Amino acid sequence: MKEIIVDGYFVKNLGDDLFLKALTQAIPNKKINIITSKKWFRYYKSFQNINCESDVLIKQLLKYIPVKFFAQFVTQIFGRNKSYVLLGGSLFIEGSWTEAQIKFRRYNILISDNRFIIGSNFGPFSSEKFKRNYLQLFNEFNSIVWRDEYSAHLFEKDMLPQIVLPDVVLSLNVPVFKKVNNNDYVIVNVMNIAPHGFSEQEIINYQLMLKNYIIKKTQEGLAVHLLSVNRFENDQEIAENLKFKFFSNNNLVKVIEYENLNQIFEEFCNAEAILATRYHAMILSWLYKKPVHVLSYSKKVVNFINTWNKSQKFTNIDTNSFELDAAAFNSINSSDLAILKVKASKVFDDFKNELS
Numbered sequence: 001m002k003e004i005i006v007d008g009y010f011v012k013n014l015g016d017d018l019f020l021k022a023l024t025q026a027i028p029n030k031k032i033n034i035i036t037s038k039k040w041f042r043y044y045k046s047f048q049n050i051n052c053e054s055d056v057l058i059k060q061l062l063k064y065i066p067v068k069f070f071a072q073f074v075t076q077i078f079g080r081n082k083s084y085v086l087l088g089g090s091l092f093i094e095g096s097w098t099e100a101q102i103k104f105r106r107y108n109i110l111i112s113d114n115r116f117i118i119g120s121n122f123g124p125f126s127s128e129k130f131k132r133n134y135l136q137l138f139n140e141f142n143s144i145v146w147r148d149e150y151s152a153h154l155f156e157k158d159m160l161p162q163i164v165l166p167d168v169v170l171s172l173n174v175p176v177f178k179k180v181n182n183n184d185y186v187i188v189n190v191m192n193i194a195p196h197g198f199s200e201q202e203i204i205n206y207q208l209m210l211k212n213y214i215i216k217k218t219q220e221g222l223a224v225h226l227l228s229v230n231r232f233e234n235d236q237e238i239a240e241n242l243k244f245k246f247f248s249n250n251n252l253v254k255v256i257e258y259e260n261l262n263q264i265f266e267e268f269c270n271a272e273a274i275l276a277t278r279y280h281a282m283i284l285s286w287l288y289k290k291p292v293h294v295l296s297y298s299k300k301v302v303n304f305i306n307t308w309n310k311s312q313k314f315t316n317i318d319t320n321s322f323e324l325d326a327a328a329f330n331s332i333n334s335s336d337l338a339i340l341k342v343k344a345s346k347v348f349d350d351f352k353n354e355l356s
Contacts, residue, residue, distance in 0.1 A: 001079045002033050003355075007108060008088035010036040012043055014229035014258050015280040016088050018169040019119060021261055023087060024048045025172065026348040030355065046260075055104065062103045071110035083354060084112035087119060089147065089167070089279065090300065092134055094125035102133055109140045116351045117144040119168035121300045122151040138162075143350035148303040166308050169283045170337075170344035177266040185223035187267065187274040188214060189281035190239040191230070193297050193317060206317050207238075209295065211246050213275055213324050218252045222272065229258040229278055273329050279304070282312070286337060291329035308340060 006023065009016045023032065024047060033051045034044060041052040061070060086105070109115050117138070125131060135158060138144060144162040146152045152164045188210055194203055214224045226243055228235035239255045247253040258264060268274070268284045273291040276282045279301055285292035286309070294314035296302050305312045313330050 001081045001111070003082045004030060004032050004085065005081050005083070005108060005112065006032055006034045006085045006087050007105070008034070008086065008091065010034050010040060010044060011232045012040060012258070013232055014261075014264060015169075015278070017261055018172065018280055018283075019087050019089075020044075020047060020050070022168045022172050023085075023118075023348070024050070027352060027355065058107065059100060059104055062100070062107060067103050067106050068110065071107050075111050081108075081112040083114045083116065083351065084108045085115075085351065086117045087168075089119060089121060091117075091120045092122045092125070094123070094127065094130045098130060098133075102137065105137060109137065114354045115141045116354075117141055118347055118351065119145060119147055120151070121146060121148050121303065122154055124299070135160075142354065145347050145350075147307075148300065149307045150299075150303040164307070165347050166340045166344040167280075167283055167304065168344060168347050169280060170287065170340050171347060172287065174284075174287045175262070175265050175269075177269045179270045183223055184221075184272050185225050185270075186217050187225050187227050187271045187276075187281070189227045189229065189274065189276045189278050190235060190242060191228075191277040191297065192234045192238045193277070195233060196297050198297075198317065202318055206295070207242060209315075209317075209324075210242060210275070214247065214253060216324070218247075218250060223252045223254070225267065225271070226253065226255045227258075227267065227281070228255070229264070229281065231257070235278075275324070277317075286332045286340075289331050289334065289337065291331050293324060293329045309336065311336075 008019065010020065020034065028048070031049050031051060033053055035055045036044060036052055038054050044050050044052050131154065135155065138155065138160050142161060144160055146162060146164050147167045149164055152162050155162060190210065193206055217224050226239040228239040236257050243253055243255050256267060264284070268288045268290065271290055274281060274285045275295065276285055276292050277295045277297060282292060282294050294301065294305070294312060296314045296316050302314070305314060309332060311330065313328055
């Protein structure tokens with residue numbers, strides 16, 4: 001069958017695209033087969049050494065055929081895959097899709113000789129059953145690389161082959177772009193926080209936080225780029241509404257939608273500062289050593305900061321009010337970043353050893 005199958009959330013989402021970029025950098029001479037919707041085939045085929053395959057038919061069949069029986073049938077006809085990789089951050093979130101997701105992942109485990117989890121965190125979850133079901137799967141993996149201490153702690157008594165390393169994306173060698181004009185700008189990374197359990201009032205407060213910061217920056221004569229990086233969760237709609245509602249006549253404020261990685265690299269490279277909500281907006285700010293303040297929407301963000309860069313300044317979105325002055329933004333120390341990059345470069349070591 002295939003040498004490498006990579007499973008993740010490949011829906012033209014910045015964070016997961018950065019994971020994929022890091023993987024192709026780590027194994028530049030290997031063909032990688034990713035599982036995604038046909039809708040995204042053209043987009044991902046523009047990535048180096050990437051082939052795409054759909055999961056729709058397999059998931060439909062698994063609704064009616066026992067996983068073990070179907071896996072045996074497939075391997076008898078087509079043979080076994082060499083490696084199955086679960087690549088991405090929040091791959092283990094409890095929800096209505098959990099049962100079907102576990103079936104599909106168990107099927108891929110059964111048809112693969114080697115299995116790896118790279119760069120993930122566990123949760124959010126609310127039931128012990130969810131954790132137990134995944135523990136059964138985790139015992140089948142060669143190696144599990146978590147990106148925060150919290151996730152490893154959940155399974156520390158279960159003798160899993162687990163290790164904690166920084167986010168995969170920190171292993172990237174990001175390009176540097178020369179600034180083509182003198183227009184100074186800050187990035188305001190806008191996110192649709194509604195799917196993440198926030199109340200209507202907290203959503204209003206979040207938008208007011210962004211509004212007040214944008215007003216302050218434009219009064220200083222800076223342009224503001226409202227950056228959305230996850231169309232799948234409607235970030236773009238929130239950014240456009242923010243522009244239309246408060247800044248429709250202000251030419252200093254414009255919406256930037258994620259189109260490709262080089263566009264985003266250039267955007268971060270030339271920014272004066274970043275107000276980040278999405279997790280990987282924070283990570284890219286570190287990679288480019290930009291002043292950043294993080295608006296935390298999830299425990300995973302706080303857990304990661306506490307594990308790897310405790311000096312990073314952040315505010316929980318459910319805070320009633322706050323003021324962002326220059327002191328609220330800080331850049332990662334160069335020596336700390338260098339250490340993180342060395343550690344992050346090890347996330348693929350076990351996987352690469354199996355390929356060699």
